[in-house]
Amino acid sequence: MTQYLLKGAQLPSGERADILVKDGVIAEGSAKDAQIIDADGLVALPGLVDLHTHLREPGREDAETVETGSRAAALGGYTAVCAMANTSPVADTAGVVEQVYRLGREAGLVDVQPVGAVTVGLAGERLAELGAMATSAAQVRIFSDDGHCVADPRLMRRALEYVKAFDGVIAQHAEEPRLTEGAQMHEGEVATRLGLTGWPAVAEEAIIARDVLLAEHVGSRLHVCHVSTAGSVEVLRQAKARGVRVTAEVTPHHLLLTDERATSYDPVFKVNPPLRTQADVEALRQALREGVIDVVATDHAPHAVEDKECEWAYARPGMLGLETALSIAVDVLGPDWDLIAERMSRTPARIAGLDGHGHDIKTGAPANLTLVDPAARRVVDPSDSASRSRNTPYAGMTLPARVVATFLRGEATVLDGKAVR
Amino acid sequence: MKHLLSATDLDASTATLVLDTAAEMATLAGREVKKLPTLRGRTVVNLFYEDSTRTRISFEAAAKRLSADVINFSAKGSSVSKGESLKDTALTLQAMGADAVVIRHPASGAPHRLSTWVAGSVVNAGDGTHEHPTQALLDAYTMRSRLGRLAGLSVAIVGDVLHSRVARSNVHLLATLGAKVTLVGPPTLIPPDLRTEVSYDLDAVLPDADVVMMLRVQRERMAASYFPSAREYARRYGLDGPRMRRLPDHAIVMHxxxxxxxxxxxxxxADSARSTIVEQVANGVSVRMAVLYLLLGGKS
Known part of the structure; x- marks a missing residue:
């Protein structure tokens, strides 16, 4: 196994250190056989962990595969991703989650941790075999019908209760479906002008408010996916102040872009939940700094060209995110590396129960880490993406910071900014 | 002006130029030979993804009176029903040398998308619940010819504004041309953020209105609880004889x-002397001639 010595890297704490990567862990001792990487001016972060990734396999391998998505993740500085369940077939059985898990291991570029569906076929009618998925080789801990809301309050209550047996968590896609029928973009002035059916903020906030009360009532863990509105932030703030066991994520695109982007009618900006207003963006940034929102999660959602090069109303919602998330976090939070490590590695690893990830870079810890050049600037070119899809909303934008190298259990997955395979 | 996608593409001077040009075109209607050679050799495609006999025929007549070659491409019985994408259709029309594409489409923004894929001009003939700019132009033309001016007019637009592309285009164009617009209807059907006056009381608005524009209300809106019944809608927001008599003497009724x-x-x-409904249809041809002329022939 190749050993690496990362010389003069800056740690999230601000200290500088030589980091010896040996036998899968951060080691001490002789570095005489190590390949030396000049890390002067680079920042070493614990490998990033994404709670919300769509890898599309099985079913839509034309849009993404476990392997191509894993490569995009490694290039983005990730060492673990949680693969959402809305594949075809849906990941609602032990068989499918084990398949995804195995594909992840075979690709070997990041740890692919499958998310299990809450309900059979994501239909929102009856519970999937959550226990079977939890005890499978994939050891599923996060369950989500993402793409669909678990709208039935009784079913949501049961799901929250049931997963307590194996310390699971329900990750809710908060969207009251009756309030978003036909919805195309954020309900507001821009939607009115563009004649696109509105997705009102209250459709998200009403479900989060209900779910924090349910989680409180049954004493369970709740995770809220892709929080997008200022009102949701207030609901979460109050719930956390009361001690409800709720965590929440925000996507890079909701931290950066607004509904004005829809003015082009280019569906690359169509996403669910939709891009909101500048006031929402400000509230989300503040909540992320304060910890009311715990995590940045990408909601990386690759789509084939024909699903985006069409009329807005007919396009599928979703955006790429894995290769740009860290840059956007730096853009939004500034070079506060400890905060970035907290929001993009330590906390998501803890929520997902990924014991091998999210550790501070110190002797004996698993060597899951990424080296970042904070001074680099890059122009986003969709054709550069390692994803099989091209639907990045950041095309042509100049973003700060660049991933130079990523290590998964001591093996380089990215070197010199390029995937090793 | 390359395309006409939205009424917001028109500033006051351009909009006025369209209306003045339409007035010239209207004089043709009285002649024995109703045809100008202006667009001879140019090809106009009518690309209709929604049934709309009225608008399609209006555009077809306008293009033919300017001597353009007209191709009607209807979504039914074409490659579209075999699943061809809008982009592929656009590239096909492009290869056939369409100088202008007039598009009617159920999805808002489809004309915008089309305009990025074809070299010719794109005219929005109604897209989803977004806009219908030539309807707003013919409405403005009709108001101006009946009332002599647009600046300072009080226009009440009544009904399902939320789902109306006609209302959106009229709000923009009338604001550009200096008229005062009041949107009237049940609160469920009036979007709060169109930056214009709003009233939920039709009777209060009528005595000061120079123009009342009634919008079509689709009965299926009842199923989505926008209002309880056709009867209640008609009672609160329908324009009947007694309500019409609350209007000033000079006021006109449009639809x-x-x-x-x-x-x-x-x-x-609808059948009263105040009604401009048949005139609107006739004016539609003149206004669409003016639009095609200015887009395709005006500068060459």
Whole structure:
């Protein structure tokens, strides 16, 4: 196994250190056989962990595969991703989650941790075999019908209760479906002008408010996916102040872009939940700094060209995110590396129960880490993406910071900014 | 002006130029030979993804009176029903040398998308619940010819504004041309953020209105609880004879068609001397001639 010595890297704490990567862990001792990487001016972060990734396999391998998505993740500085369940077939059985898990291991570029569906076929009618998925080789801990809301309050209550047996968590896609029928973009002035059916903020906030009360009532863990509105932030703030066991994520695109982007009618900006207003963006940034929102999660959602090069109303919602998330976090939070490590590695690893990830870079810890050049600037070119899809909303934008190298259990997955395979 | 996608593409001077040009085109209607050679050798494609006999025929007549070659491409019985994408259709039309594409489409923004894929001009003939700019132009033309001016007019637009592309285009164009617009209807059907006056009380608005524009209300909106029943809608927001008599003497009543007689408008009103409904149809041809002329022939 190749050993690496990362010389003069800056740690999230601000200290500088030589980091010896040996036998899968951060080691001490002789570095005489190590390949030396000049890390002067680079920042070493614990490998990033994404709670919300769509890898599309099985079913839509034309849009993404476990392997191509894993490569995009490694290039983005990730060492673990949680693969959402809305594949075809849906990941609602032990068989499918084990398949995804195995594909992840075979690709070997990041740890692919499958998310299990809450309900059979994501239909929102009856519970999937959550226990079977939890005890499978994939050891599923996060369950989500993402793409669909678990709208039935009784079913949501049961799901929250049931997963307590194996310390699971329900990750809710908060969207009251009756309030978003036909919805195309954020309900507001821009939607009115563009004649696109509105997705009102209250459709998200009403479900989060209900779910924090349910989680409180049954004493369970709740995770809220892709929080997008200022009102949701207030609901979460109050719930956390009361001690409800709720965590929440925000996507890079909701931290950066607004509904004005829809003015082009280019569906690359169509996403669910939709891009909101500048006031929402400000509230989300503040909540992320304060910890009311715990995590940045990408909601990386690759789509084939024909699903985006069409009329807005007919396009599928979703955006790429894995290769740009860290840059956007730096853009939004500034070079506060400890905060970035907290929001993009330590906390998501803890929520997902990924014991091998999210550790501070110190002797004996698993060597899951990424080296970042904070001074680099890059122009986003969709054709550069390692994803099989091209639907990045950041095309042509100049973003700060660049991933130079990523290590998964001591093996380089990215070197010199390029995937090793 | 390359395309006409939205009424917001028109500033006051351009909009006025369209209306003045339309007035010249209208003089043709009285002649024995109703045809100009202006667009000879140019190809105009009518690309209709929604049934709309009225608008399609209006555009077809306008293009033919300017001597353009007209190709009608309807989504039914074409490659579209075999699943061809809008982009592939656009590239096909492009290869055939379309100088202008007039598009009617159920999805808002489809004309914008089309305009990024073809070299010719794109005219929005109604897209989803977004806009219908030539309807707003013909409405403005009709108001100006009946009332002599647009600046300072009080225009009440009544009905399902939320789902109306006609209302959106009229709000923008009338604001550009200096008229004062009041949107009237049940709160469920009036979006709060169109930056214009709003009233939920039709009777209060009528005595000061120079123009009342009644919008078509689709009965299926009842199923989505926008209002309880056709009867209640007609009672609160329908324009009947007694309500019409609250209008000032000079005021006109407009409707973009097709009408639901007895729902938003009573037959007595639709057939009255105040009604401009048939004129609107005739003016539509002149206005669309003006638009095609200015897009395709005006500068060459």
């Amino acid at each position: 973009p068609g097709p009408m639901n007689r007895g729902m938003e408008i009573a037959p007595e009103v």
